[in-house]
Amino acid sequence: xxxxxxxxxxxxxxxxxxxxxxxxxxxxxxxxxxxxxxxxxxxxxxxxxxxxxxxxxxxxxxxxxxxxxxxxxxxxxxxxxxxxxxxxxxxxxxxxxxxxxxxxxxxxxxxxxxxxxxxxxxxxxxxxxxxxxxxxxxxxxxxxxxxxxxxxxxxxxxxxxxxxxxxxxxxxxxxxxxxxxxxxxxxxxxxxxxxxxxxxxxxxxxxxxxxxxxxxxxxxxxxxxxxxxxxxxxxxxxxxxxxxxxxxxxxxxxxxxxxxxxxxxxxxxxxxxxxxxxxxxxxxxxxxxxxxxxxxxxxxxxxxxxxxxxxxxxxxxxxxxxxxxxxxxxxxxxxxxxxxxxxxxxxxxxxxxxxxxxxxxxxxxxxxxxxxxxxxxxxxxxxxxxxxxxxxxxxxxxxxxxxxxxxxxxxxxxxxxxxxxxxxxxxxxxxxxxxxxxxxxxxxxxxxxxxxxxxxxxxxxxxxxxxxxxxxxxxxxxxxxxxxxxxxxxxxxxxxxxxx
Ligand SMILES: Nc1ncnc2c1ncn2[C@@H]1O[C@H](COP(=O)(O)OP(=O)(O)O)[C@@H](O)[C@H]1O
Ligand SMILES: O=C(CO)[C@@H](O)[C@H](O)COP(=O)(O)O
Numbered sequence: 215x216x217x218x219x220x221x222x223x224x225x226x227x228x229x230x231x232x233x234x235x236x237x238x239x240x241x242x243x244x245x246x247x248x249x250x251x252x253x254x255x256x257x258x259x260x261x262x263x264x265x266x267x268x269x270x271x272x273x274x275x276x277x278x279x280x281x282x283x284x285x286x287x288x289x290x291x292x293x294x295x296x297x298x299x300x301x302x303x304x305x306x307x308x309x310x311x312x313x314x315x316x317x318x319x320x321x322x323x324x325x326x327x328x329x330x331x332x333x334x335x336x337x338x339x340x341x342x343x344x345x346x347x348x349x350x351x352x353x354x355x356x357x358x359x360x361x362x363x364x365x366x367x368x369x370x371x372x373x374x375x376x377x378x379x380x381x382x383x384x385x386x387x388x389x390x391x392x393x394x395x396x397x398x399x400x401x402x403x404x405x406x407x408x409x410x411x412x413x414x415x416x417x418x419x420x421x422x423x424x425x426x427x428x429x430x431x432x433x434x435x436x437x438x439x440x441x442x443x444x445x446x447x448x449x450x451x452x453x454x455x456x457x458x459x460x461x462x463x464x465x466x467x468x469x470x471x472x473x474x475x476x477x478x479x480x481x482x483x484x485x486x487x488x489x490x491x492x493x494x495x496x497x498x499x500x501x502x503x504x505x506x507x508x509x510x511x512x513x514x515x516x517x518x519x520x521x522x523x524x525x526x527x528x529x530x531x532x533x534x535x536x537x538x539x540x541x542x543x544x545x546x547x548x549x550x551x552x553x554x555x556x557x558x559x560x561x562x563x564x565x566x567x568x569x570x571x572x573x574x575x576x577x578x579x580x581x582x583x584x585x586x587x588x589x590x591x592x593x594x595x596x597x598x599x600x601x602x603x604x605x606x607x608x609x610x611x612x613x614x615x616x617x618x619x620x621x622x623x624x625x626x627x628x629x630x631x632x633x634x635x636x637x638x639x640x641x642x643x644x645x646x647x648x649x650x651x652x653x654x655x656x657x658x659x660x661x662x663x664x665x666x667x668x669x670x671x672x673x674x675x676x677x678x679x680x681x682x683x684x685x686x687x688x689x690x691x692x693x694x695x696x697x698x699x700x701x702x703x704x705x706x707x708x709x710x711x712x713x714x
Pocket of ligand 1: 479519
């Protein structure tokens with residue numbers, strides 16, 4: 215029996231998943247690491263924490279595997295990684311500063327400068343994406359402006375999982391699905407954009423060589439092999455961005471397939487075979503982890519995070535299940551209470567780092583459960599704005615695969631079916647993007663002839679939620695009210711910035 219390992223380098227933790235070639239889960243281990251938030255809007259992590267905890271989870275998997283199989287039957291390891299984070303290395307490949315993460319919003323000025331210098335249309339035509347605070351190029355320009363000495367010393371930039379893979383193998387690479395989120399990649403032509411690098415004074419050598427997601431990146435260094443117990447000959451394959459891997463693990467590998475993922479952030483993701491559709495930058499347009507395929511995606515920055523924040527503040531000692539008990543008994547609309555999930559700004563459809571969240575319509579009859587339901591509905595309304603963009607562009611969205619923490623609660627899944635007005639299905643294995651990473655490893659190692667063949671063995675749908683027409687109608691009216699909150703709170707939120 216052959217085995218593969220998928221590693222998901224997330225925002226709050228790293229998870230390693232051991233699967234056999236039959237698609238059975240044979241082990242998993244998770245370890246957390248902290249966020250460093252020095253100022254409002256800043257979000258950083260220590261790359262060495264990722265490496266340390268990845269070593270630990272692999273060590274744990276190997277220890278539990280002993281006696282059950284041979285280590286040389288582990289034929290591949292691959293990655294899923296939190297996107298966009300900037301890691302800078304010097305000439306001797308030492309980390310120059312903490313990584314600046316995807317949810318760090320310090321770069322509004324750099325985004326404006328990108329448009330002023332290069333023009334929005336030019337950026338869109340090359341990278342297929344708008345300049346957003348979370349992306350990597352604005353972070354590089356922030357370092358160039360605020361830490362010029364350090365920028366001068368940088369010899370290469372890396373994305374989070376690419377750095378961990380470098381520490382595992384000693385080889386420096388990136389791959390297309392993550393590179394697409396840097397704003398430095400010519401997405402249709404799959405190469406670093408010389409034009410953008412030249413405009414912004416970025417040396418070509420700062421951009422690492424690119425691989426396909428299933429491409430072979432190297433074998434383990436003797437040190438990494440010693441520290442984890444894995445054989446030094448173990449093959450490592452490039453891996454993909456977390457959303458690309460989430461999509462692979464949910465079998466979003468052909469036209470017409472749509473994904474809803476509610477993790478810390480939330481995404482609505484749609485498979486694209488073509489590189490030339492025009493969404494005018496309203497949604498992200500990235501290379502898939504499948505060769506020569508793409509996906510479009512709308513992002514709600516604080517999706518699951520809004521609910522976790524609510525629990526942390528108002529039900530700290532309880533489990534998520536306890537907090538959400540009874541939410542299904544409350545009528546859609548939470549008795550006239552609306553929530554917008556802009557706890558740390560927003561991306562789709564309002565790229566706005568300054569907007570903040572609101573509860574509107576608070577009444578003395580509202581209980582904590584009404585607030586919890588309003589939070590879940592607000593997150594789902596926000597994701598529906600991405601679905602609306604896709605539908606307005608002519609896409610048919612009738613079935614949505616729901617994954618992530620948000621897919622754990624049946625009331626939330628029914629709410630998704632009602633608000634999205636679509637059939638919602640769940641997966642039989644809730645392993646998140648680590649499953650997509652394991653599929654990439656299995657395909658890279660040659661266990662399957664294609665990603666789709668592997669996904670067929672590794673994944674299957676489980677439950678189905680059909681829209682309830684009465685609720686669909688009710689939510690359609692509430693959604694129209696929800697959409698009025700952003701424009702009517704934008705100016706107030708901007709003025710409140712000086713008090714934060
Ligand atoms: N039992 C639950 N019911 C509903 N939502 C949940 C539950 N447990 C976690 N969540 C939501 O899922 C989110 C975490 O999802 P996950 O996919 O693990 O995120 P990430 O990979 O970004 O860390 C939490 O922020 C929370 O909102
Ligand atoms: O910024 C994006 C996508 O563009 C995020 O999806 C991050 O890649 C990480 O998200 P979580 O999986 O931690 O929610």
